[in-house]
Amino acid sequence: MTLPRLNFRQLYDQFDAPVTPLDCGKRCAPHNPSGKPFCCDICQAVPAVYQSEWEYLRPATDLWHVWQGTECQDNPEDPAAWQSETPQGMLLLACLGPDRCQRSFRALSCRQFPFFPYISEDFRFLGLVYEWEFEPFCWVISRLDQVTPAYRQEFVQAHMHLFETWPGEFNSYLLRSEELREHYHSLKRRFPLLHRNGGFYLVSPGSGRLQRIPPERLPRFRPYRQPDEPVMAP
Ligand code: SF4
Ligand code: SF4
Numbered sequence: 001m002t003l004p005r006l007n008f009r010q011l012y013d014q015f016d017a018p019v020t021p022l023d024c025g026k027r028c029a030p031h032n033p034s035g036k037p038f039c040c041d042i043c044q045a046v047p048a049v050y051q052s053e054w055e056y057l058r059p060a061t062d063l064w065h066v067w068q069g070t071e072c073q074d075n076p077e078d079p080a081a082w083q084s085e086t087p088q089g090m091l092l093l094a095c096l097g098p099d100r101c102q103r104s105f106r107a108l109s110c111r112q113f114p115f116f117p118y119i120s121e122d123f124r125f126l127g128l129v130y131e132w133e134f135e136p137f138c139w140v141i142s143r144l145d146q147v148t149p150a151y152r153q154e155f156v157q158a159h160m161h162l163f164e165t166w167p168g169e170f171n172s173y174l175l176r177s178e179e180l181r182e183h184y185h186s187l188k189r190r191f192p193l194l195h196r197n198g199g200f201y202l203v204s205p206g207s208g209r210l211q212r213i214p215p216e217r218l219p220r221f222r223p224y225r226q227p228d229e230p231v232m233a234p
Contacts, residue, residue, distance in 0.1 A: 003089075006165050008056040012104065015111050015158035020146040025098065027139035031223050038137040039113045040098040043072035046082070047109045048090045057093075061105040067092040087172060108158075114138045117159045118193055119174040121181075121208050125163065128155055128194040129203075132183055135221045142224035144192055144200065145215035156196045181205040192218050 025037030038044045046067055049057065057064050069077040071094045079092065086092055095101065118129040130141050140147065163170040182205070184191045190202040193210065200218060201210040219231045 003052070003168075004165050006050075006052060006162070008053050008108070011108065011158055011161065012106070012111070014161075015108070015154045016104075017148060017150040017154045019140055019148070019151050020143070021148060022146075024138075024140050024146075027143075027224075028137065031137070036098050038134065039110070040095075040101065042067075042094050042097075043075055044137070045113075046092045046094070047107055048086060049093055049107045049109060051089050051091060053108060054091060054093070057105060057107070061102055063095050063100075063102045063105045064093045064107070067094045111158075112155070114140055115155060115194075116176055117155075117173045118180070118203075119170065119177045121178075123174065125156075125159065125170070125173075125196070126193060126210075127196045128152060129177070129180055129191060132180060132191070136223075139224055142220040144194060144218045147194060149198060152194055152196070152198070181208075 025040065029035055029037045032038050032041060032044070034041050034043060049064075054064075067079060069079040069082075082092060093107070114130045114134050115128040116131065118126050120126050128147075130138070130144075135141055159173075180191065181203075185205040190204050190211075193201040193203050195201050195210075199212050200215045201212050203210055220229065221231065225231070
């Protein structure tokens with residue numbers, strides 16, 4: 001089946017607001033042995049793009065190439081082994097690195113990070129949740145109060161457009177949201193939600209119940225909280 005075309009240039013232009021007012025890469029990079037922001041370090045994360053996104057990017061910029069598996073010299077990988085883990089219709093890329101980033105050609109996955117759209121069990125796109133594997137690495141995850149309303153709004157608009165054009169993506173994020181609930185259920189912890197209504201909530205992974213909380217009470221993780229500071233403010 002041929003998917004309707006998505007205008008990635010337009011999507012990028014409408015989803016371009018920085019996540020936080022300050023350069024968050026300067027906050028996390030000192031904690032990465034490579035000295036790079038975690039999400040721009042190919043040894044920490046391999047970006048995935050849609051096939052049609054690559055068709056737009058390939059002739060437009062020299063920023064990206066298909067991931068070879070050898071870009072992380074300390075830990076080379078076999079791309080074939082990762083193929084089965086990559087969602088259908090997507091491919092893995094590598095960029096020139098943070099020193100040579102071309103902001104206007106950042107992929108959708110760069111613009112989303114560290115978030116993905118949260119879909120409730122009753123099929124509602126409620127807002128933004130974060131990639132839980134990055135709790136100990138990404139500074140933004142420990143400072144959700146710093147995420148700008150403009151970023152939140154653009155994130156929601158971009159994903160509404162994505163779901164209207166490609167409804168199958170809604171199902172992908174429904175599954176990802178289920179994985180998120182299972183993860184936090186196993187930890188017996190609630191997880192934060194940046195609701196599209198502008199509020200901050202904690203979600204109970206079992207019942208799906210939402211509790212609105214002040215942003216200063218959102219959880220923080222090491223190394224971005226003081227040793228004597230609790231995960232959540234009392
Ligand atoms: S989004 Fe997170 S991992 Fe990426 S640069 Fe900002 S703080 Fe670092
Ligand atoms: S394109 Fe830019 S933002 Fe995206 S991973 Fe590369 S350096 Fe980071």
